[in-house]
Amino acid sequence: MAPVEGRWRRWRAKHPAAARVLTWTTTVLAAALVLFALLMPNSSAGFRPGEFVRIPVEAVFGAAVLIVLPRRPRLVVAALGGLVLGVLTVLNLLDIGFTEYLGRGFNLVLDWSLFSDAYSYLQDTMGKQATLGIAVALVVLVVVLLAVMALAVVRLADLMSRHTATATRSTLVAGTVWIACSALGVQFTGVPVASASTAKSVEDRTKRVQATLRDEAAFAKFAKKDAFANTPPDQLLTDLRGKDMMITFIESYGRSAIEDPVMAPGVDATLTAENQKLVKAGFAAKSGWLTSATYGGSSWLGHSTFLSGLWISNQQRYRTVTAGDHLTLTKAFKKSGGWDTVGVMPGVQKAWPESKFYGLDKVYDSHKLQYKGPKFSWSTMPDQYALTAFERLVHGKKHDKPLMSEIILTSSHQPWAPIPELVPQDQVGDGSIYDSIEKAGKRPADIITDSTKSKQEYGKSIQYSVSSLINYLVKYGNKDTVLIFLGDHQPIARVSGNHASRDVPVSIVAKDPKVLDRIADWGWTDGLQPEHNAPVWKMSSFRDRFMTAYGSTPAP
Template identity: 40%
Template sequence: MTVLVGVLLVRSVARLSRVVVAHRRGALAALLVGALAWGALAVSGVQVAGQAVASTPTAGLAREHVAGGWADYRDESAFGTAIADDELAGQPDLLGGLAGKDVLVVFVESYGAAALTDPDIAKGVTPVLDAGEESLGQVGVEARSGWLTSPTVGAGSWLAHATLQSGLWVDDDRRYEQLLAADRLTLTRAFSDAGWRTSFVLPAVAEPWPQGTEFYGFDRLHAGDDLGYRGPELGWGGIPDQYTLAWVWRSLLAGTDGPVMAEIDLVSSHNPWPQPPPLLPWGDVGDGSTYTCMPGCAAQGPQDVRSRYAASVGYSLESVVSLVEEHPDLVVLVLGDHQPWGQVTGDDPRHDVPVTLLAGDAEVIERVDGWGWTPGMQPAPDSPVWRMDAFRDRFLGAFSRGVHER
């Protein structure tokens, strides 16, 4: 009975700590008073029917929950202040330097620093980037690359998306939910306010996601079922990245009036990294029925997970390069969301991901010269490392008409 009472009391204290965040000061005060009283009973050794009313270990656990609740409360308050404190909100002409251009923000799933810095993995990725630099150079497209520190590793792509878009450090789900319930200038809203038609392409998503329009400000969301894919399921998301990009071109960009800004999720490089399909001529992609389930596409492929990871990232990047080679007038930001799981990187990997800006307009590249990014598609080891929440302000600053960093 004593053990049962202890367990119930611990669970009660844990539940009260969660109430702190929901009911703020009143709940926190009550929880603190209760914890102090519990601690006093534990120290005094008061007993009822020969049993201690409160034990010292349970009191310690209660103090831990109170401390956690208090930390959450303080962070919620500070993060709320950061959300509201936005010097760029309401500023005019934030994107005049990109006027008339179609802009793609392309997140490559699990494209982390390991893809370029781990020798065994890099040998499957860097040749793709080397060849991409050469082929893009032939059509007048330049590249600049750097590093961004993601707020997450292994999973949690939504935290990286929110961080890049909002200019705030969103490193847990509590902050994420708080942000999405608030009002904040996102990159998407800045483009929309400046006259771009905005879309979010999410090939692996099936459920409705109202926050995409309500918070981020996208005009339209395009989930997997909207993309018209008729081929076999290839990988975690089912739809190969080249098909997703082909759909974006023909459905969002080709023959449209006015500039388009689209954020695109590429998911062929998502765990468990099965064998990617070969890159097809763009005219052969069609509705995807051209794809066949080659050996390994339905399974995980070779046993070496690191080789599978390298092959899938290489395929995603090759798809992006090929699209820009076909359409060099695009401005494309391609980046990773986070490092892959520890089975690829080992324990405690760095949180950095590569980021590359591609543009065929020399003025676009000139506007980011002050960033110090490395020419080409591979950031140098000493290329600047920014936290991902710094990107929004730097990007908007660079492309505001007449104002760009030197």
């Protein structure tokens, strides 16, 4: 360090004016960085000019502490304080990102595991090298931010120690002004001038951690309760015996697809056209709304909420319930003894132990569906192919019992570029036909930064998924086929809007009129498109309502 320090002193002596400018510029930048960290909001909507012309009480208190400390303790406290500010800045950025994609802030207890899912998503979407580059860049950025924040606070602490009298007077004045503004409720552009946002943020995060820990314990007890846990097999789903059941989730199929002015015209026209196909083929449908336990992502939380009848809104709840033996809707069909159960999971690319929890006899993941075509960004295969493979490998074969099939359709998964196209059914083959379609499609970079383009492509992906499903049903369904299909969650805020609900459409389709007669009192809308004022239920309430409607006898 001595040679470097010596060179700096010689340069400063040779260029005093430039040294003064550099010194004061560095000091001003350090002060601006610290103030930004203290006043930074944890949502993108909070970035308003008024937020950054406030007086942070934490700065007043921190200055007072640093002024009175001796040199060594002052340096230690300043460095630690800077690191804390850096950590809080990172957490605020995580809150902004999580709110943008998942509609909620970052959970300090539960959400660390989601980074591995995000890494896998980026790998599948952008490739391994690009993802590794992004990951390294983010780690370096965090380390640099922590280091620079610590150095900024240390620099300001040194400045105050060299000008103790001025620093003391300034701190007293700032403290007095803060107290006066707080007492009088002084505001600038509608924002209180006296700020304690950092302290409140720390308090809020502490409360959220405590609430999460309490929630884990309470949910573990609640999950053990089940209205149908002890129902004898012959008293489960008696009014659906002999029916081929399909429970199908359409990725990111949310209320916004039907009601947003950008997406709605195309999606609504598709729902109308597909409903006409159903009617012509002898089917009928009823539709309503369910409020999902998740938003923007974490689809498995929506799947497990719908099938278990429990509100599974975070990863810990998911781990808790899937480790137990709570009766899922799919498992109820298996337990009854009247159905063989199968899962079609094109999005599953590795071991999936949860299949036991869902009561699936056999699972066809991305490897077992025998697809030879290209990936469409994250989606391993087009929905039309997944359904065609389901018919070839499972549904079209002879069975001793009716089938209960859980099918996850993934073509409407973000980033919605490229999107598959429907091809003649007899040309689907092994999926090679999709090579030219994938190459001609848009790239994620074409739409990812443009909200309107993202909405347009998202709407097209929903149209494709719905059409693929209804085409399959019309071609291969029969008088005993019953289809339940729904969205797992709304798309991200960039598409659904910052204040969108968590509602998703749900439909039940059947040829046998007795099937829909059983839910006549639900108030659902006829057809595939639920009316705006159709009933809205929590997604967790569906299992019990459905099982009760179709003859299951509660036995807690």
